[in-house]
Amino acid sequence: MKRIVVLVLIVAALAAVFVAWPRAEFIPSRSQAAWAATPANIARGAYLARAGDCMACHTARGGTPYAGGRALATPFGTVYAPNITPDARTGIGTWTADDFWHALHNGIGKGGRLLYPAFPYTNTTKVTRDDADALYAYLRSLAPVSQPNRLHTLRFPYDRQIVLAGWRLLYFKPGVYALQPAKGAAWNRGAYLVEGLGHCGACHSPRNGLGATASRLSGGHIPSIGWYAPALDADNEAGLGNWDQAHIVQLLRTGVAPRGAVFGPMAEVVGQSLQYLTDADAGAMATYLKSLPADPSPRRPSDPPPDEVMKAGRKLYEHHCADCHGADGRGMSVSGHPAYPPLAGNGALTMEDPVNAIRIVLNGGFPPSTAGNPRPFGMPPYSPVLDDAEVAAVVTYVRNSWGNAAPAVTPSEVNRWRAVPLD
Numbered sequence: 309m310k311r312i313v314v315l316v317l318i319v320a321a322l323a324a325v326f327v328a329w330p331r332a333e334f335i336p337s338r339s340q341a342a343w344a345a346t347p348a349n350i351a352r353g354a355y356l357a358r359a360g361d362c363m364a365c366h367t368a369r370g371g372t373p374y375a376g377g378r379a380l381a382t383p384f385g386t387v388y389a390p391n392i393t394p395d396a397r398t399g400i401g402t403w404t405a406d407d408f409w410h411a412l413h414n415g416i417g418k419g420g421r422l423l424y425p426a427f428p429y430t431n432t433t434k435v436t437r438d439d440a441d442a443l444y445a446y447l448r449s450l451a452p453v454s455q456p457n458r459l460h461t462l463r464f465p466y467d468r469q470i471v472l473a474g475w476r477l478l479y480f481k482p483g484v485y486a487l488q489p490a491k492g493a494a495w496n497r498g499a500y501l502v503e504g505l506g507h508c509g510a511c512h513s514p515r516n517g518l519g520a521t522a523s524r525l526s527g528g529h530i531p532s533i534g535w536y537a538p539a540l541d542a543d544n545e546a547g548l549g550n551w552d553q554a555h556i557v558q559l560l561r562t563g564v565a566p567r568g569a570v571f572g573p574m575a576e577v578v579g580q581s582l583q584y585l586t587d588a589d590a591g592a593m594a595t596y597l598k599s600l601p602a603d604p605s606p607r608r609p610s611d612p613p614p615d616e617v618m619k620a621g622r623k624l625y626e627h628h629c630a631d632c633h634g635a636d637g638r639g640m641s642v643s644g645h646p647a648y649p650p651l652a653g654n655g656a657l658t659m660e661d662p663v664n665a666i667r668i669v670l671n672g673g674f675p676p677s678t679a680g681n682p683r684p685f686g687m688p689p690y691s692p693v694l695d696d697a698e699v700a701a702v703v704t705y706v707r708n709s710w711g712n713a714a715p716a717v718t719p720s721e722v723n724r725w726r727a728v729p730l731d
Contacts (some may be wrong), residue, residue, distance in 0.1 A: 318645040331413040333405075333482050335437045343441035345449055353446025356439055359589065360400075360432070360505040365389045372658035375399075375453040380426045381532035382519065385462035387426040395452035408444040409437060414482050422472045424460065424520065425480070434485035434504030479520035491599075494588075498596025501589060511537035511573070525600060531659070534728040535572050536663050538656060541600040545655050548597045556594035561585060562680035566641075568656060569649040569675045571668055579676030613704045621705025623699055628690065629706075639709040647685040652710035655703035662717045664724050665703050669694075697723040 337343060339377060357363065368377035374536065376391035376399075394401040400418075407418040415429035416422060423429060428474035432435045485500045499649050502508045502525075513521040515527045521528070527539035527546075538546035551567060559565040562580040565670075570578050582590070582695045626635070632648040633639055652699050674686035690699065696719035703722075707714035 311566050329473045329474055331480065331482065332410065332416055335409070335413070335484065337405055337441050343440055343445045343448075344484040344547075345445055348448045349442050349445035350476060352439075353444070353449075353586070356443050356505060357446055358409075358581055358584040359501060360443075360507070361577055362443075362694075364576060366392050366579055367425075369376075370590070372453050373453070374447065374450060375455045376457055377455060378520055380424055382462075383531060385460065385517065387424050387460045387462070388458035389427075391451050391453065391455050392447055392456045393453040393455075394448045395454050398454055398456045399452060400447065401452055402693040403444075405441055405497070409440045411486070412440050413437075415476070415480065422469055422476065423679060424462075424472065424476070428507040428510045430480055430521065431504055431507035431509060433480075433482045434500065434660060436484055439505070444657075452709060467530070475518060475520070479518070493593045494592045497589065498592035498594070501593050502596050505526065506593070508540070512540050526685050527659075529663075530573065532535070533573065534626065534663065534667065534725060536661050536693060538658065538659055540597055542656065543602065545659050547600070547602065547655070549600065549602060550592070551598065553594045553598060553667070557587070557590045557681070560590050560593060562678045563684065564646040564674035564681050565593040565654075566646055566648070568648065568654055569646065571675065572664060575673070579678060583676070583678040613708050615685075617704050617716060618700050618708065619701075620698070621701035622709075624694070624702040625705050625709075629702070632685075632687075637706065637712075640684070651706045652712065657707055658712050658714040662703060662714070662721065663725060665693065665707065666717065666722055667728075669699050669703055670726055691726060695725065696720075 312324050343349065344409045363373050365380060366374045366376055366377055368375070372393075373376055374393050375497040376389050378389045378391060380387045391570075393399040396402050403418050410416045411423060411427075411433045412429065412435055412681045413428070414433070414523075415425065423539035438587040460467065485504050487496050488499075489496075491499075509521050509523075509525055511530060512525045512528055513523070514526060515521050525540040526542065529535075530537060541547055541549075543664055551565075555567060556563040558569065559568065560582045561576065562583065563570045563575060565640070566714070585593070634648075634653050637644070637652035638648060640648040668687065670689060672687045674680065674685040677684055694702070698718045699722045706712065
């Protein structure tokens with residue numbers, strides 16, 4: 309099967325040489341003033357860089373912001389994010405505004421080299437030229453950092469430009485976000501941020517065997533780090549259709565809300581990016597997310613867990629969890645602010661794949677520290693305290709209590725994730 313897939317890619321790539329090498333479009337800047345190093349352009353670009361969470365990928369752990377080097381694991385090998393400070397030798401110091409536009413919009417680096425879609429140009433292609441120019445002005449204002457880029461370590465044939473050209477022919481078409489006037493200004497702004505600059509679909513959409521994302525925000529596994537980004541169009545996962553809009557804004561900007569809290573990779577997104585959104589932009593994203601059409605696929609019913617597992621899980625819950633999450637699973641607030649999230653009716657717990665619930669019990673964690681929630685309440689790791697069967701029992705219990713219903717968790721599922729690092 310893999311040989312057939314590779315053969316198809318190679319044939320598509322050869323076709324791409326004649327049909328679309330490289331597929332690209334060009335929208336000129338209005339004028340040099342759009343990317344000049346003015347305080348207004350730099351401030352606008354800094355805000356957009358935050359909104360797009362650019363620093364998260366382009367900064368190695370403990371490294372200088374935007375100097376690159378962070379390893380991005382994929383099923384095809386490891387891609388290393390490049391240095392995008394204005395260093396002339398190792399960064400983008402010799403790039404023009406047009407070079408930057410081609411990278412963001414067309415996925416083509418300076419000199420014509422095709423970029424790998426670990427850089428989410430399938431989303432950033434929607435960014436307007438004006439916003440691209442402001443981002444360019446901001447990045448050019450940073451202090452240059454001399455840090456050579458690391459070579460990607462991708463397996464053959466995925467390390468070949470001709471194969472990447474074939475992938476682009478199949479799965480990428482450049483195009484700026486098209487406004488839908490009938491939807492209103494807030495909806496369009498939210499769609500622009502979610503689908504484009506914020507590249508939410510890079511995690512929250514399923515990928516096929518060649519790494520291409522689907523068009524729906526219907527959830528996706530992130531196998532390289534062992535998390536599941538829940539569906540944003542399904543109320544039994546993270547769908548927000550029946551949330552109060554104010555609570556969505558609260559979750560995006562603080563990491564906690566009356567109906568849930570962010571954790572895992574999403575905590576980093578809120579901490580480094582979403583908390584800095586304006587009220588208007590956070591509200592626009594909430595408007596768009598609430599409008600997503602519900603996933604039409606019915607949820608498969610699951611068999612009730614064995615009584616002995618539920619009894620063991622309840623005992624463990626009462627001993628380790630009830631003081632914070634409540635005997636009724638409704639969570640706890642402190643001084644009127646969400647502290648420990650509710651477990652009853654929490655779609656993040658009852659997804660068919662229990663990986664996130666398992667990992668949060670094993671590893672614990674905190675929501676991000678944000679301006680709206682500077683001292684978040686956290687959860688301790690229980691991997692040193694509970695064995696695989698005990699973790700499976702307590703996770704099964706919370707997934708099937710207080711009206712929740714989800715498949716039972718097995719000790720082998722817990723064991724699979726026990727030794728996996730958080731990132």
